[in-house]
Amino acid sequence: DTGVSQDPRHKITKRGQNVTFRCDPISEHNRLYWYRQTLGQGPEFLTYFQNEAQLEKSRLLSDRFSAERPKGSFSTLEIQRTEQGDSAMYLCASSLAGGKPTDTQYFGPGTRLTVL
Amino acid sequence: AQSVTQLGSHVSVSEGALVLLRCNYSSSVPPYLFWYVQYPNQGLQLLLKYTTGATLVKGINGFEAEFKKSETSFHLTKPSAHMSDAAEYFCAVSGNQGGKLIFGQGTELSVKP
Numbered sequence: 001d002t003g004v005s006q007d008p009r010h011k012i013t014k015r016g017q018n019v020t021f022r023c024d025p026i027s028e029h030n031r032l033y034w035y036r037q038t039l040g041q042g043p044e045f046l047t048y049f050q051n052e053a054q055l056e057k058s059r060l061l062s063d064r065f066s067a068e069r070p071k072g073s074f075s076t077l078e079i080q081r082t083e084q085g086d087s088a089m090y091l092c093a094s095s096l097a098g099g100k101p102t103d104t105q106y107f108g109p110g111t112r113l114t115v116l
Numbered sequence: 117a118q119s120v121t122q123l124g125s126h127v128s129v130s131e132g133a134l135v136l137l138r139c140n141y142s143s144s145v146p147p148y149l150f151w152y153v154q155y156p157n158q159g160l161q162l163l164l165k166y167t168t169g170a171t172l173v174k175g176i177n178g179f180e181a182e183f184k185k186s187e188t189s190f191h192l193t194k195p196s197a198h199m200s201d202a203a204e205y206f207c208a209v210s211g212n213q214g215g216k217l218i219f220g221q222g223t224e225l226s227v228k229p
Contacts, residue, residue, distance in 0.1 A: 004159070031215065033216065033217075035217075040125070040221070040222075041221055041222070042120075042206050042208075042219030042220050042221050042222050043160070043206070043217070043219050044219070045216040045217065045218070048215075048216060056216065091159065091160070093160075095215065097215060103215055104162055104165065105162075105215070105217065106162075107152075107159035107160040107161070108159050109157070109158055109159045110159055
């Protein structure tokens, strides 16, 4: 069990550029979640997948954000036309879900995005 | 709708002293409650969770929490703080089928020698 991995760990970009983050969940996990954490706040839910299906998106996920999980394994989160307000830590989590909200979510180390 | 409030953004204790981190929740459905810990530059690690049944839940590293429905609380305690407990602690609630977590703002725990 290698845990949840995220790449890159840090990303600095200029306003208006596009960025893409990758998350590799624990291998047998069928659920994958994205959260965003700003300084001094708790993580906020963005979206989640069960296998390759995106089942829920937060209203925080504006049209500039898109997430995919094409083969039900790794996932990507893309932000287009980045804004300074997008600066945050983007966390990925995965779980082996039996349809219960109590299934433990295992978190990756996060990708820290800084938009200049 | 669900929400979590953590009382105190920063708590400081002496090594060996009792740790008490407060969490109150709001939920329109039976809540499932979690405590996570985050060390600097690391992801969140689950300390413990309440699902159903016994209201006193024991977790890793000597932490425990008690679910009190009448007080809508799920406070985290540890009898004796250790220097290695210094970290950010997050309380979270879940209740819907999707299992998404709603987090509180976090409490930073400092441990003084």
